[in-house]
Amino acid sequence: MNLAILLAAVLLLALYSYALGRGRALGQTTGHPSELHSRPGYYGTYTALWSVIPALLVIAIWLMAEGVIVEGLVVASLPQAQQDLPNAQLGLLLNDIRNVASGAFSAEQAEPFVRAAAERYNGLRLTSFIGMAAIAVLLAVIGLYWARRAIDPGLRARNAVERIVMVFLVAASTIAIFTTVGIVLSLLFEAWRFFSQVPFYEFLFGLQWSPQIALRADQVGSSGAFGAVPIFAGTLLISFIAMVVAVPVGLMSAIYMAEYATPKFRSFVKPLLEVLAGIPTVVYGFFAALTVAPQIRGFGESFGLDVASESALAAGLVMGIMIIPFVSSLSDDVISAVPRSLREGSYGMGATKSETIVRVILPAALPGIVGSILLAVSRAIGETMIVVMAAGLAANLTANPFQAVTTVTVQIVTLLVGDQEFDSPKTLAAFALGLVLFFITLCLNVIALHVVRKYREQYD
Amino acid sequence: MSMTEDSQTPEASTPVETLTTETTPKMIGRDVSVFYADKQALFDVDIDIVEKEVTALIGPSGCGKSTFLRCMNRMNDVIEGCSVTGTISMDDGDIYDPKVDVVQLRARVGMVFQKPNPFPKSIYENVAYGPRIHGLAANKAEMDAIVESSLRRASLWEEVKDRLEQPGTGLSGGQQQRLCIARAIAVEPEVILMDEPCSALDPIATARIEELIHELRENFTIVIVTHSMQQAARVSQKTAFFHLGNLVEYGETEVLFTNPSDERTQGYITGRFG
Missing domain, CATH: 1.10.3720.10 (MetI-like)
Structure with a gap:
């Protein structure tokens, strides 16, 4: 919810910078848009992109890194006994903390150290969000200011905008490629695990297919x-x-x-x-x-x-x-x-x-x-x-x-x-x-x- | 070719010169009119095509010369909405008679197109295509003989005899067009129609085709549509000038180019329009 408000703010800022950039470019002419290198809209887009892209990048990276860092800090604040738990149980505990923090579990039934951790978790996330919002908005404003200052009739705004658009096009086309690569890799790794249990030649050349195998020792009739x-x-x-x-x-x-x-x-x-x-x-x-x-x-x-x-x-x-x-x-x-x-x-x-x-x-x-x-x-x-x-x-x-x-x-x-x-x-x-x-x-x-x-x- | 010009009220064409030739005409067109849907592209054309001569059809774009050419082997039949009135006869038989099989007609009246259009097959198969569908060769040896003689008559044999199995589309433009001529003469037609056969070729390839037309005249009756008046003057004995769907003037090539009787012909050959 808060994130949506932040994104809306950044986008509003982008709209404002579009108008500002366009206006400033036009203001530097004697009234004829043809005195500019590019059409006025390009100067607007140029300013808007400069303000919005750094902000969005910061938000994206922050969101990716936040979970790991916050959880690390929460774990560090747990009592020593819990910190020494094996990884799987620590994960379950963290899940409990997250549930308590979001209000999905009632806090009264939780153990005191879980409650404390949940509070700390919430506090850290709030601080983190405020930090992120402040840096994003600050970057947007700096970008806006910088781009606005750079505008003059000789600035090749159209070329710059088109270069950025090309970067987006390249990114879009690589998404499909990386997805394919990811699917192939996951297939390869899981298949590798399979072939470490069943020989390759048996799989490719075996004439018998009966994948039911005994899950428990006392099961019969499921040889596999x-x-x-x-x-x-x-x-x-x-x-x-x-x-x-x-x-x-x-x-x-x-x-x-x-x-x-x-x-x-x-x-x-x-x-x-x-x-x-x-x-x-x-x-x-x-x-x-x-x-x-x-x-x-x-x-x-x-x-x-x-x-x-x-x-x-x-x-x-x-x-x-x-x-x-x-x-x-x-x-x-x-x-x-x-x-x-x-x-x-x-x-x-x-x-x-x-x-x-x-x-x-x-x-x-x-x-x-x-x-x-x-x-x-x-x-x-x-x-x-x-x-x-x-x-x-x-x-x-x-x-x-x-x-x-x-x-x-x-x-x-x-x-x-x-x-x-x-x-x-x-x-x-x-x-x-x-x-x-x-x-x-x-x-x-x-x-x-x-x-x-x-x-x-x-x-x- | 497309008929884009507005059909105008047919102007009375000047009386066609009666030709005093000792040979009988190979093909005779009388009152030939062509309609594309409800648009008239050709108005009452009367023409006699003389045997073993080259007849050139000239005129500005959209004048109906290609349309008339395509009437002579009923190629217009494949265009939807196209209808032909009047008669075109060949050796005293109307080619538009419902009893005439258009397949046999086209075996007698071959065609070479504006753009070289060899089939995506080997050079050999391109030439053998016609004889094969008409069953002209009884065995492989006969087919080989037909292919060789057709390629020789199209003066292409020396250039391709070592690579008959290579695709015809791999030849140069001029060679492709000579391959198409070889393909057309392989079925021994009586008349060969050529629709601007050199318009896609360079001057040297054009010169070779013109030379070839001269040689082919010994055995075939040739009708050629051309945009180049010099070409018409070089290769033809008779020339017909079309304008806005009318046959304006038809006569000996020399006479038509030196002493035209119609002022529209005069205007066209002196370059005032077209």
Whole structure:
């Protein structure tokens, strides 16, 4: 609450400095803004940035450092007996102190030294906040004063402002990169812990997947086996079925839309197809589990086939339908991008429309089409909800689409749902699976992007 | 080419000179009008294209010369909202007759475009494209022969014979355009239409194409649209001057350039407009 007021004050100061900087710049002219190097607004922004950025930086750094320092001081003031507690118990104690300090626990029931510490904690935080507010506002005012003094018609305010804007742009773009790096690192470390308990080759080449392990010595029947081959095979099977559905349907609809459909029909149908991509995957999931799977089962039984009620086929079919728009929309764009001159060249030779499509347009668009298919594959491999609901949990190593199989994503979900303990290979296996999955989709995406980029150099 | 100019009331074109040629005309256009949606781009064009001669179509931008060229192999069919009235006949058969298969027509009337547009395939496959879809070669040896003779006639063979498997898009602009000409003549058309074939090329490449047009004239009837009056004067025997969708004047190239009968032609060739 107090922090919000402080931030509001800093921002108000920024508004004021904008007006001040702009006014001062204009005041130094004889009334013509063109005498200034930059437009007046830039001088305002320049002043505002000078006052607000140092203040915000101080607030951010202070807030990050405050917790550690204040807690350190509180711990130092505790009785010696408590200071000597092991780290974990000290943490619990600190938690109690924080709760008492914030009023979440009633202070009467707490031990006296906790109450004293809580008071000290509150006192320190108040002092810290006042200090921070004072320094931030002081810096804002100094920045404002300094920037205001620097303003004269020759000051290159626009260049300075644009440089600062560029710094913000760079920072924004690195956030995504650092997030990715962070995720990969956390996957790597947890997977490393897993591989210190389960051998690498056993995980990659083992044929048995049964991650239930005995939590207590007296449990039986839970040996724990971490051979990931069955679940990667299941993932590949379902993805393969999905691609068998999505590639022909998506490609043909793309060809129809790009080459044959009238513009009116296209503008009507293309958004409709893209709606398919907007349906939440959980909806596809129960569609697969409740509608498609029983149909397939009934259909199979009428032929005397033994179909599991949760089959790879049902999940694959529905997933294929889900990724049709990925294939069709991207391929449509790629096919439409083939230059008109190539079509005319082919027609000019006496080729029919279908000859032109098969012999000129599709070969020219092929790299882009391959790229769209690879993106769809990586989408299929990473898809979770449909397979959770429709494919089952049994880790069967089979190529029979009528049997239940399980996928990497399903296993990750089941491993991490419920009570966890993070020193058991059962839980850590999820990170290893995630790492391998991430690696596979990363490779597919890199290949897809590479192919698409190569395609761009094709004409012109 | 786009028809951006306002369609104006059709001015009466000067009577077309009757040409006293001993050869029979290869293609005859009568009362040819073209409409893009409801905008008229071409007004009642009458023209006789003479066999084994080069006919140049000249005129300022938007005058309808490319439009007329594209009527001659029904390339305008692929443009939406475009309609053609009047008749264009070739060897006494109307090419707009519903019974005519446009695919066969385009095999007889080939086309070379303004911008070189080789397919993103190998040089060999570019030339073999037409013969392949029309089934002109029975085996690989025959196809090789067709490809070689087409490239030779397009005077490209010596430059590419060692790299037939490389992509046609890797050639220089002038080579690409000669590849497109080789591709067009590989199906043995009777007429070749050229839509400003040199406008994207440098002077040296242009000179080579013009030289080539001279050689091709022995075997093919050629119609060329050009912006360059010097080019028209250099390569053609007949010249047609289009202005605002009308065929203003048509006749022997020498006569048209030295002694035009219409003052609009006079104005254009002396550079007063266009």
